[in-house]
Amino acid sequence: MSNNPMHADLLIHAGWVLPIAPSRQALVGHSVAVTGGAISAILPREQAQDIAAGETLDLPHHALMPGLVNCHGHAAMSLLRGFADDLPLMPWLHDHIWPAEAAHVSEQFVSDGATLAMAEMVRSGTTTFGDMYFFPDAVAAAANRAGMRCQLSFPILDFPSAWGRDADEYISKGLALRDDYKHNDRVHLVFGPHSPYTLSEANLAKVSTLAAELDVPVHIHLHETRGEVLQAIEQTGERPLVTLNRLGLLGPRTQCVHMTDLTDDDIKLLALSGAQVIHCPQSNMKLASGIAPITALASAGVNVALGTDGAASNNDLNLFGEMQAAALLAKVSTGDATALSADDVLHMATLGGATALGMESVTGSLELGKQADMIAVDMSGPETQPLYHLASQLVYSCNGSQVTHSWVSGKPLMLSRQLQTIPWDSVQSRVATWQQRIQSQGDTP
Numbered sequence: 001m002s003n004n005p006m007h008a009d010l011l012i013h014a015g016w017v018l019p020i021a022p023s024r025q026a027l028v029g030h031s032v033a034v035t036g037g038a039i040s041a042i043l044p045r046e047q048a049q050d051i052a053a054g055e056t057l058d059l060p061h062h063a064l065m066p067g068l069v070n071c072h073g074h075a076a077m078s079l080l081r082g083f084a085d086d087l088p089l090m091p092w093l094h095d096h097i098w099p100a101e102a103a104h105v106s107e108q109f110v111s112d113g114a115t116l117a118m119a120e121m122v123r124s125g126t127t128t129f130g131d132m133y134f135f136p137d138a139v140a141a142a143a144n145r146a147g148m149r150c151q152l153s154f155p156i157l158d159f160p161s162a163w164g165r166d167a168d169e170y171i172s173k174g175l176a177l178r179d180d181y182k183h184n185d186r187v188h189l190v191f192g193p194h195s196p197y198t199l200s201e202a203n204l205a206k207v208s209t210l211a212a213e214l215d216v217p218v219h220i221h222l223h224e225t226r227g228e229v230l231q232a233i234e235q236t237g238e239r240p241l242v243t244l245n246r247l248g249l250l251g252p253r254t255q256c257v258h259m260t261d262l263t264d265d266d267i268k269l270l271a272l273s274g275a276q277v278i279h280c281p282q283s284n285m286k287l288a289s290g291i292a293p294i295t296a297l298a299s300a301g302v303n304v305a306l307g308t309d310g311a312a313s314n315n316d317l318n319l320f321g322e323m324q325a326a327a328l329l330a331k332v333s334t335g336d337a338t339a340l341s342a343d344d345v346l347h348m349a350t351l352g353g354a355t356a357l358g359m360e361s362v363t364g365s366l367e368l369g370k371q372a373d374m375i376a377v378d379m380s381g382p383e384t385q386p387l388y389h390l391a392s393q394l395v396y397s398c399n400g401s402q403v404t405h406s407w408v409s410g411k412p413l414m415l416s417r418q419l420q421t422i423p424w425d426s427v428q429s430r431v432a433t434w435q436q437r438i439q440s441q442g443d444t445p
């Protein structure tokens with residue numbers, strides 16, 4: 001797996017390298033070289049002696065693996081973590097979250113909340129995230145400062161917010177922002193129609209036409225609950241997935257988030273269309289939304305990726321927890337303990353996620369030529385000993401705090417658990433100010 005370079009910017013000797021692709025097999029005692037932000041060699045440690053490196057890192061007790069890909073969230077909602085718990089989706093949104101957002105969401109709220117979210121994501125192993133929220137310009141700027149890779153779905157709704165008046169304004173502001181970032185390798189802007197129940201059919205059709213014309217992904221909440229599906233059938237005579245398909249909105253560029261209520265025909269339609277499914281097990285469990293049939297989806301050939309959703313419905317942004325939840329939920333919901341193995345779920349959280357976001361040629365696995373988006377996970381602690389099977393420890397025993405190092409395009413975001421690009425002290429004090437303000441004003445504007 002090497003083109004045997006003689007010079008690298010960074011050379012890491014790891015106890016294990018878990019490339020995810022082309023093989024899921026862990027490579028024991030291997031080294032990874034990084035040149036110009038990309039992976040330039042993966043080879044047994046003994047063969048890495050010839051490589052002259054600008055910087056060398058010895059991590060004999062660590063697993064080096066691709067950074068995790070959190071495909072769906074609302075980063076700024078970290079400021080509303082624990083604001084409204086133990087409620088079903090619609091009362092949670094209508095009676096608590098949307099009033100609080102109307103009262104508090106501003107460019108500064110989004111910038112501070114998203115930075116808080118990024119600190120948490122980096123510390124638990126995420127290097128790429130997908131986001132859908134108001135003021136995506138503020139999220140883009142914060143992600144750029146933090147050095148994370150991201151897909152930002154600019155929101156599109158029929159109702160006004162602090163960021164836009166109506167669907168046309170959301171779309172024009174979003175496309176202008178996409179243009180601002182067209183030369184940025186790490187920050188990508190895509191269409192984010194919130195859901196079929198917050199957008200008219202005419203506006204969904206507009207998104208469909210534009211997305212096809214511009215060849216841009218579409219990220220949408222879909223079939224989150226049975227109630228959503230039943231209401232749509234009552235109002236339109238169709239299941240939302242069928243409506244999306246009729247409008248030409250279902251294809252490989254479409255990222256369907258949640259998908260808990262699915263018939264066999266829905267699964268066939270998803271497979272046929274090549275659409276992506278983003279599974280958010282913890283948010284779906286907490287809001288009692290339902291269970292996405294991911295083993296059936298995967299068997300039908302649908303790519304399934306993982307998302308945390310926002311911290312207000314999860315209540316964390318830790319993909320290690322999400323991997324564990326996905327594996328356990330798949331087993332208990334199918335009554336089959338062999339469903340969704342540790343290897344399968346690691347694939348979902350890395351290359352599956354990159355594929356869902358259309359970034360599989362750039363990130364999601366440690367392969368020659370791909371960007372060096374990597375994390376190092378310390379396997380020497382009591383919770384990960386003894387170590388028979390690396391994937392098993394990563395999914396069933398780690399909780400994210402074992403992640404010690406993180407890089408995006410070879411640039412360090414965290415070294416020995418110290419954040420390198422996010423000024424935690426100032427983030428913390430801004431978060432404390434928001435907490436005071438939100439606590440004293442509640443959801444009144």
Ligand SMILES: CSC[C@H]1O[C@@H](n2cnc3c(O)ncnc32)[C@H](O)[C@@H]1O
Nearest residue numbers: 074097132133134155156194221310
């Ligand atoms: C248009 S910006 C995003 C919008 O979505 C809301 N939201 C957060 N979590 C969920 C969810 O699980 N389903 C539907 N909508 C959700 C968030 O509060 C923003 O208003």
Ligand SMILES: [Zn+2]
Nearest residue numbers: 073221309310
């Ligand atoms: Zn969501």
